[in-house]
Amino acid sequence: MKLYDTLIIGGGQAGLSVAYFFRRHNIDYLILDANEKPGGSWLHTWDSLKLFSPTTYSSLSGWQMPQSEKDYPTKDEFISYLEQYETRYDFPVQRNTNVISVSKEHDVFKLTTNQGEFYSKTLVSATGTAQQPYIPKYPNQHLFKGLQLHSLNYQNANAIVGKRVLIIGGGNSGAQILAEVSKVAHTQWVTLEPPNFLPDDIDGRYLFNEATQTYLGKPQETSSGIKASLSNIVMVESVKEARARAVLHAKRPFTAFYEQGVLWNDNTKEPFDAVIWCTGFKANLKHLEPLNLIENNRIETQHTRAVKEPKLWLVGYGSWTGFASATIYGVGKTARQTVKEIIETL
Template identity: 50%
Template sequence: MADKTFDLILIGGGQSALACAFFLRRKEIDYIILDDQETCGGSWKQTWESLTLFSPPEHSSLPGWQMPESEGEFPTKEETIDYLCQYEDRYDFPIQRPVKVKSIDKKEGMFTLETTEGQFNSKTVISATGTYKNPFIPEIPGRDKFEGKQLHSSDYRSPEEFKDKKIVIVGEGNSGAQILAEISKVAKTFWSTKEEPQFLPDDVDGRVLFDMASAKYYAEKKGEKYDSTKFNLGNIVMVPSVKEARERDVLHSQGQIQSITKEGVVWEDGSCQKVDVIIWCTGFGYSTGFLENLVSIDHKGKIPTDKTKAKETDGLWLVGYGGWTGFASATLIGVGRYAKQTIKEVSEYLKD
């Protein structure tokens, strides 16, 4: 669409882009959403099969429309994908897919997006691409020598293929605990963590964490300091699968991996363990590489921002990247407040 100039282009078709689009409905802004996925559902399409949200539907909704009741306590992967697909259909957002944005340049106040479907032009841009396309695996000595299978949690789907194998699961976060919980039912597992894993109380789920996030958000808005010492939001949520794993007494860390051999891993105490598979539940960087012509980007994909607004390039915003662009903004219920403020800023920018 090189012959047309949009007021705004949203990059990404997941929850953050949809939240922004909700607040565009009553604005006289000509916009389009470019999504590199084949179908709706955002990054949830690439997650493992048993993944669930941490909160019930009423605490897992985008602006304007509550997620329907789920069959279990927390919405499943399929229920979440279905909700996101229904949400974009409900509001009939202008989404074009699959379109991958390869790079962006800005000249004379206009953004030019080079994509797999040609060139797009826009006065403003919102990046809402999240993290899932930028998995992080730490450089541990010998990792390239391992002759078994290695995969990141982003490539994990279900435990069946690992039946009766010896598996090292690396990472003390929620993904590490949940993948350990289900693989340990069918395989011999070893859990590697930098620190001793920390678990939230059984009654703390996404509802409590979001209330804490909200309290911190409003305190900071008033210029007050928020005491967040009650719970560490990075600790592991005791979802049903993790509780069940605790009952089987499998939630024990072997400590850090010192190095990797062709047959397995070497622990901190020097002992060796032969394994068939290493699963890296070690998080993600930010999927922002396509912005490199516009801003400075660090090794994790982070760029300088004032809340969601890019500091180095006028007319560029980033929404839904977690604490960096807004506390809890990487959650379904948390992204709404930042989407609303961002669209307000975009509207004011376009008027000027």
């Protein structure tokens, strides 16, 4: 039985960030990644996805992403960057390895995978949220006969050309997918609240700076006097183009589904051929269920360290595992602290 000092579950931006800080220490670790190639969850996003920050703010620790041809990097450019990053630092990664469950035996973690069993003294879970899509429940949802898919499963609009499409969700994914689909289909956008669009000159740089100041207890307004949030919609090129076509108009949620479509608040019916849910994700923690640490789809942590299992760290799941840890720009800060704690523990 080979016993690693640390195993990292997940080879996306969070897992690679932790591995980067391990480089400074002589420990035996391995990244277990379920994908067949580098890229993490970005491999499963839609084809035309654009990041909403320039390359300077879309880079991991140690090496800046090469300059993009456009203002905002594409999905493929970022995946290429992750591949180069992994190669540059020669991280030990085992591909096509899906961690099914994690248990503890004699103070050692036992990971059961589709490639056999792995053992380690400490453990980092960095599986993120992309494989756990969240879809809200509506009355009679099961009766709808049209296509329903989450943004996780949306690749492009080829299959819905000329269709009537309902797009649900008011974040950047909803706006970008609406912008694309509305070019080839009849669309209606649904959001809980009126969409919050940022001014054209404000992007992820300002969002991250503002979020940092808020974290430090010094909230600031942007140069336009607008309080920015990471949930606001950034006006990337495709969204600006959609605005010019006057398609960025959203209705408040409907009350129920029926066989051919949805029922609005005024009891009118509207038929749709497809629904695309751009409603976010939940933390992917299923593999950790045997440890009996999960409550309300979270594990209690102090920074990234599990309170009830101090040899387990969770990186990249959102603010509950460290400030801005689910972002490209923010994950390095939490990864650095995680590695410091692991080295002290070892």
